[in-house]
């Protein structure tokens with residue numbers, strides 16, 4: 847866990863541009879945004895990804911989505927936003943600490959390149 851990039855961001859060992867924080871959730875600007883608004887919402891508790899959500903820790907997901915709704919209201923994202931979590935290699939997860947991308951500020955398409 848000590849080697850986890852997002853745990854270091856929560857601890858303040860790596861700087862970030864905070865957009866929201868409470869007892870359980872931290873949110874900050876993505877360093878490499880793919881939309882005009884691109885924030886990352888993470889649990890303060892280390893969970894390695896969506897595949898590691900269990901009945902014991904699932905409550906944090908509701909807390910994260912509550913934080914997302916609050917930020918969306920505060921920032922007037924009424925025209926729409928998208929929440930994405932990548933889990934595992936095929937999905938392109940690059941940081942092994944559960945995170946939800948909040949994307950907004952533009953109309954978005956919906957495609958996945960796949961062999962189907």
Ligand code: 5GP
Pocket residue numbers: 851860862863874875876877878879886931932938939940941
């Ligand atoms: P993933 O690819 O795992 O779904 O998302 C990881 C995200 O973390 C990427 O969008 C990437 O730009 C972002 N990221 C990686 N390193 C840092 C960092 O040091 N600071 C911030 N703010 N974002 C980061």
Ligand code: ZN
Pocket residue numbers: 847850851852853854891892893942943
């Ligand atoms: Zn972590």
